[in-house]
Amino acid sequence: MLNLQRITIFVAVVDSGSLTAAAGVLGLTKAVVSFNIRQLENELGVTLLLRSTRRLTLTEPGQLFYQRGVTLLKEAESLQDDVRANHAGLTGELRITTTPEYGAQVVIPILAAFSQQHPGLRVRHVSSSHHADLISERFDVAIRLGTLADSRYHAALIARFAILPVATPEWQAHHEVDSLEALAQSEWIVHERLSTPLRWQVSDEHGRSSTLEIKRAPRLFADSAQALMAFALAGSGLALLPEWLVKTALEEGTLLHILPGVTFAQQGIYAVYPDAQHVPAKVRTFIDFLRARVG
Numbered sequence: 010m011l012n013l014q015r016i017t018i019f020v021a022v023v024d025s026g027s028l029t030a031a032a033g034v035l036g037l038t039k040a041v042v043s044f045n046i047r048q049l050e051n052e053l054g055v056t057l058l059l060r061s062t063r064r065l066t067l068t069e070p071g072q073l074f075y076q077r078g079v080t081l082l083k084e085a086e087s088l089q090d091d092v093r094a095n096h097a098g099l100t101g102e103l104r105i106t107t108t109p110e111y112g113a114q115v116v117i118p119i120l121a122a123f124s125q126q127h128p129g130l131r132v133r134h135v136s137s138s139h140h141a142d143l144i145s146e147r148f149d150v151a152i153r154l155g156t157l158a159d160s161r162y163h164a165a166l167i168a169r170f171a172i173l174p175v176a177t178p179e180w181q182a183h184h185e186v187d188s189l190e191a192l193a194q195s196e197w198i199v200h201e202r203l204s205t206p207l208r209w210q211v212s213d214e215h216g217r218s219s220t221l222e223i224k225r226a227p228r229l230f231a232d233s234a235q236a237l238m239a240f241a242l243a244g245s246g247l248a249l250l251p252e253w254l255v256k257t258a259l260e261e262g263t264l265l266h267i268l269p270g271v272t273f274a275q276q277g278i279y280a281v282y283p284d285a286q287h288v289p290a291k292v293r294t295f296i297d298f299l300r301a302r303v304g
Contacts, residue, residue, distance in 0.1 A: 012049070015045045016081060018031065018035060018045045019046060021042075046058065090290065099130040105135070106134070110235045110254055113136070138232055151281045152280060153278075154277070170276055173250060177265070186247075188268075191268075194225050199227040200249070208222055221271075247267060
């Protein structure tokens with residue numbers, strides 16, 4: 010039977026890049042780490058790591074064992090946390106990743122409240138505009154906005170939000186946008202990480218649906234909603250942004266909702282987590298907490 014401690018040591022060696030570094034992380038000697046790796050290879054009957062004076066390289070079986078080993082360790086940790094939770098509340102570590110904007114405005118305050126309710130739980134939040142690989146980067150939950158396409162993970166719908174075309178009053182004063190066609194011909198600032206940034210489903214004030222195709226070639230691109238908003242505030246053109254992000258700017262009048270009679274399709278807020286048979290109690294409890302606060 011596989012020894013979880015040896016799997017932990019192997020994963021630490023791969024993550025840290027060397028036996029010496031892994032020994033430091035684990036609080037063991039290099040000799041103990043090396044012995045356990047050799048024993049693991051002997052038990053499996055395969056070579057997991059190719060060693061040279063400069064680096065360690067995973068073999069093909071080693072790569073497979075690393076990926077499955079990370080999953081196995083997460084399952085073991087989740088089982089331990091759930092058993093303890095039945096007795097003393099949530100424990101262990103909850104790793105969350107979000108976009109910087111939604112994290113700062115919405116998720117982090119909710120995480121702070123969640124942490125106060127569960128003092129035995131460590132919470133780690135990572136801000137990133139890039140979609141993390143939840144398994145290899147060991148995140149328990151990713152909060153993602155918009156439309157999901159990755160079927161490797163489970164996703165729980167938390168809520169929906171509106172997106173609005175916005176620009177400065179100065180920009181609007183020099184650009185007459187009074188129809189869908191004028192909107193399509195406007196100077197747009199484009200979010201380059203979207204799958205179809207130039208095509209949107211919209212409906213008019215009578216509820217009639219149509220497709221908005223941005224015809225004018227965009228000159229400005231950004232990879233985050235915060236950057237798009239900064240461009241818009243600088244008077245660079247129209248940006249399509251979440252209502253929760255631009256709410257204060259709209260109230261203060263620094264941005265205006267352009268052509269408010271046109272409604273863009275609402276976007277989803279999802280809690281995404283690895284597809285596993287055993288969903289940890291800390292993940293289930295946090296998702297319920299998040300849905301109650303956001304919804």
